[in-house]
Amino acid sequence: MRIVAEHLTHIYNEGSPFAVKALDDLSLTIEEGEFFGVIGHTGSGKSTFVQYLNGLMRLPSSKKRRKKKGDRTVLQVGEFDLTRKKTDFRALRRKVGMVFQYPESQLFAETVFEDVAFGYKNFAEKKPTAEELERVVRAAIEETGLDYESVRNASPFDLSGGQKRRAAIAGVIVTRPEILVLDEPAAGLDPLGKREVMELLHKLHGDWCKTVVVVSHDMDEIAENCTRVAVFSDGKVLYSEPPRELFKRAETLQALGLDIPLTAKLCAALEKRGVPIDCDFTIEDFVKKTLARKGGESC
Amino acid sequence: MLKDVSFGQYYPVESFVHHLDPRVKIVFLIVYIVAIFLAKEFLALGIAAALLLLALIVSRVPLPKVIGALRGILFLVVFTATVNLLFYQGDKVYWDAPAVLFEWKIIKITQEGIIFSIFLVIRLVLLMVCSSLLTYTTTPVSLTDGVESLLAPLKWIKFPVHALALVMSIALRFIPILMDETQRIMNAQKARGSSLDTGGPAKRVKAVVPVLVPLLVSALRRADELGEAMEARCYSDGKNRTKYKKLRFTWRDLLAFLLGAGLLAGMIVMRYFPVFAL
Amino acid sequence: MKALEFQNVSFSYGDGAFAIENLNFSVEEGEFVAVLGHNGSGKSTLARLSDGLLTLDKGEIRCFGIPLNEKNLLTIRKDLGIVFQNPDSQAVASIVEDDVAFGPENIGLSREEIGKRIDFALRATGMEEFRRSMLSRLSGGQKQRAAIAGVLALKPRMMILDEATAMLDPKGRREIVEVVKKLNEEEGITVLMITHFMEEAMLCGRAVVMNRGEIVMQGTPSEIFERHEELLTFGLALPRIGVICKRLREGGLNVPDVLDPEELAKEIASCVS
Helix, strand or coil: CCEEEEEEEEEECCCCCCCEEEEEEEEEEECCCCEEEEECCCCCCHHHHHHHCCCCCCCCCHHHHHHCCCCCCEEEECCEECCCCCCCHHHHHHHEEEECCCHHHHCCCCCHHHHHHHHHHHHCCCCCCHHHHHHHHHHHHHHCCCCHHHHCCCCHHHCCHHHHHHHHHHHHHCCCCCEEEEECCCCCCCHHHHHHHHHHHHHHHHHCCCEEEEECCCHHHHHHHCCEEEEEECCEEEEEECHHHHCCCHHHHHHCCCCCCHHHHHHHHHHHCCCCCCCCCCHHHHHHHHHHCECCCCC | CHHHCCCCCCCCCCCCCCCCCHHHHHHHHHHHHHHHHHCCCHHHHHHHHHHHHHHHHHHCCCHHHHHHHHHCCHHHHHHHHHHHHHHCCCCCCCCCCCCEEEEECCEEEEHHHHHHHHHHHHHHHHHHHHHHHHHHHCCHHHHHHHHHHHHHHHHHHCCCHHHHHHHHHHHHHHHHHHHHHHHHHHHHHHHCCCCCCCCCHHHHHHHHHHHHHHHHHHHHHHHHHHHHHHHHCCCCCCCCCCCCCCCCCCHHHHHHHHHHHHHHHHHHHHHHCCCCCC | CEEEEEEEEEEECCCCCCEEEEEEEEEECCCEEEEECCCCCCHHHHHHHHCCCCCCCEEEEEECCEECCCCCHHHHHHHEEEECCCCCCCCCCCEHHHHHHHHHHHCCCCHHHHHHHHHHHHHHCCCHHHCCCEHHHCCHHHHHHHHHHHHHCCCCCEEEEECCCCCCCHHHHHHHHHHHHHHHHHCCCEEEEEECCHHHHCCCCEEEEEECCEEEEEECHHHHHHCHHHHHHCCCCCCHHHHHHHHHHHCCCCCCCCCCHHHHHHHHHHHEC
């Protein structure tokens, strides 16, 4: 499923003194199969944008929109046209999974099993059989790296921080969405937990999840993982390109108040010293390219 | 995004009314309410209405906002007016017609009933406009400060004014946080196919549980954390506690105070020496 | 003088989680110490024991020489401020200034003195321009700086940051680290920084690693940094720059472990043509 947004505008509290333009004539396309990164400082519109992707934010009715200056808004996710009121948002949500920041705050059921099953039962056309439920819940829980037998009957509130995060993610991937959108999936975890979450996403992306969209503040995480990155600023997309190109704009990004990955800092510092290194800004590639510059004898 | 809207109705512009001491505004509201219930003739209500209109213009709160606030009590106004109109007993005659205009079973429309109902509607509207003027021009924070300061004398009868004020302050701090959290949890459950915004009433009620449970868990956790943070900052029983914030009474406040006092005095005088007695 | 001293401290939650047994640990006045450990290693328990939010089972804790007990609780809490993890559950008031005043109000200071302390605390945290701001409209980093100001207004001699950066974005984390470093250097406040970010620990004079309620490593950050393999077994990851140094060495490029990217670039430049 391809995501296409054109001329998307969103204003919070329109017509009040609190009015904020969150999205301003934004256009962005995310292709099927990408591991897409979204960056931008707080209030740049990225959270609003991702909420549009599964209909949590909706456009006002097209009549209202057309009254304003010949509306040209396009918002298409796969076969779903989100500018239409009649779109089946339920079917959309089944295909676009959304993991919010600190998703453990959505846990509510008495057991981890029940919590993970919640989404599956909600979306099921007809009531799933016990075997079917057991099968999909087990698969989802095991995919996140939790031990099914030991957590299935545990209360989600008794799990450790990292386990809660996994259980919450299991509750979203249980329907096997084609697109998975995650807002700061690693926030608040310790370094090991962060790494495990990113590894999990790569595994899902490799296995069955066609497109992954990650919102993150952590540029190192973005540089390591994403195929393409969109930079949000004041409700617009400034750049939308692979990390390899994006992080060459070190100065521009820093002027926007954004970080750059460590590898980009090193490349910039090395370039100043007359040692340009052309890498894709992953640690792997940086080390490889640097070592390739190594002279005959070690120093 | 809810957190970006300061909850309540505060309308952020600079004006004479906005800058008034919250205590003066609260007292003025009380005085105003007393005054309009003392009023016995249309002229008195007219004076009160004119004063309020003046305050409204000075406050720079747009009229549609205020009318919007009235919509909330529309049902109440219509209901009480209708009840009074249909059942009010009275035999005063105001114009050239029989005192009882219509009678059917227990329903009885009288001249006095009509006048009384009109009076009641005007009173309710004025009351509502005046109180929403208070909330439009005063932030919840300064409203709390005002209430605390006005209640201060109750300390003498061992009423825990300080604790009450702290509770109000904490509530104000956490309401936007919890509203935001509610929105987040609702979104998360909707994304998991919960029927919060679809399905019949029974389904929707059932869909509330997955929102309430996490909200409760989170509120309790926050309460715990806040308690620790307060203790770590030397909070104990509130004895020997001092207060940093002090409200200032300025010429503006004096003026508003005098206006309020004048209105009240005028209403009392007009009650006993009516100009156009009804 | 010792700012904080744990002598044979034992403590357990009694629910099967780890227990602290005979812990000995101290911080000198003026030091900047990092406590590292993965989530659930017992490092936050350390903070809560220090100012009596949790009661120890055995042993003694002293803060600037004063033993921690019921009677001295308030004195110790004045001297030892704690900044907690969640920027959204530490403030009692909606406006920055009112919240900073909370601590001084609790200890019964005069209005003039409270005013002075607010000035001082907001200046020291670079929050002067937000004095009248609504907390709910600030960024995470700004909220935490306001929380630091709230603690500073009590004029503590020591400050514990209990994972105060864990919920912040990289920019917010930097803001906090800068403020705390300045407080340590300019105001002479002893700092104990509890964190799981190695990058933050690198700025401290000394680092302590905890695992399951025990202190398992101690030393200067670079000493700890050198023992990569051990760190991994305690659930801690090397800082990214450490990973790069290590990989380059493994590839035959002989760079030392350095913490600053500029410095690493210099080292690399001198090795390659």
